[in-house]
Amino acid sequence: MMRIERITNGIVLDHIKAGVGIEILKLFPTELLRTKIDYASYVDSPSMHVKDIIKIENVDVNPATLLKLALLSPSITISIIRNGHVQSKMTPEIPPLVEGVLTCTNPKCITLLESYLSSRFHVSWNADGRIRKQCAYCEHIIR
């Protein structure tokens, strides 16, 4: 296991579904990522068996990004670190209808051609606890 260093100011994204960390990083603009980043994948976890952890120095997260993070990995916890201390820790709530955040992957979906349409997804949970994101327009289920 890779050693994860402490950070003084920034964010710690923990309990990320194993292997999804790379998708999580893509949610941040590249210019924000020109900083110290620790990224560990498939780390042993007592509660999740394996997980990813990411620490990013000198960045903040806005509410829209918080929701995107949670939609990619609902188990995620986000800690804001200030002066070496955890200032706050949160698990974002996912509303049943998510607007304008996700993009439909069905190439025949009207939202792809008529790009002014705000995307809408119905969010629910499968019997096995996995998140289910269904386009309100075409009913396609995205990964």
Place this chain on the structure above:
Amino acid sequence: MGSFSGRHIIDTADLATEEILHLVEIANQLQDMGRDKARHVAAGKVLATLFWEPSTRTRLSFESAMFRLGGHVLGFSEAASTSVAKGETLADTIQTVALYSDIIAMRHPLEGSAFAASTYSRIPVINGGDGAHLHPTQTLGDTYTLLKEKGRLEGLRIGFLGDLLFGRTVHTFARLLARFGAEMQFFAPEGLNIPEYVRDSLESAGANFKEREWRLESIEDLDVLYVTRLQKERFFSEEEYLRRKNSYIINKEALSKAKPDILILHPLPRNEEISVDVDPLPNAGYFRQAEYGLQMRMALIAACLGVVA
């Protein structure tokens, strides 16, 4: 039960079971009224038929329905000849047309287009088909057909034959029939079975259905056989098509094994799936089905315009 006045018809899943039965009631009322009285029901109202993708049959059915209600019709039958070809957005087309008309019937090649249109429309939008996604007026017309021809849906044993993967009419119809307790059997060539998401939704709805291989004797215990178009290009290969084609053709001889009152349906237009020698038989329900489809469209237009109770 909500009133239909001002409502959009995008997906039959949005309609409560008693609302569907109410539409059937309205369709019956409009027929009982007789042609002359029905011609006053929507007098002075305007239906816009917006067809971004050509579908002569569906468009003519909507237009005839409006004419029989005494209303007027305007619209376009393909995108190439319209402002859409000049790059107008769906939202702008809908908002403009809503000023010229009282109700819209639309068909569009992209999935979710009718729902998108409804979010920009102050007048009712009826989905006449959005890509391979939904086709609620066909489904409601087919439901009306079964009720008129068989008097019930519950316990009816319905076979679906043909391309069940791309045949969207089957998908929405099957989900609706599941609600009414019909028994369904799906017969498709290899690789053209009902898609996973339809199977899932039927299973989670507790539907009574089986997927079977089609044999000559499969027809024996069916009350209804719903045949869909088999298109050569959907087959795995040309050889596969030629090899299987004949076994999926319903002709007079194939019907000799069936119940005497079996009802044969088809959303039309047909290719070779149903032989013309079936046409004169009372079992051939597909032209009556087109007529019931028209009557259901009359009911939908009248109900959404709020001109019938």
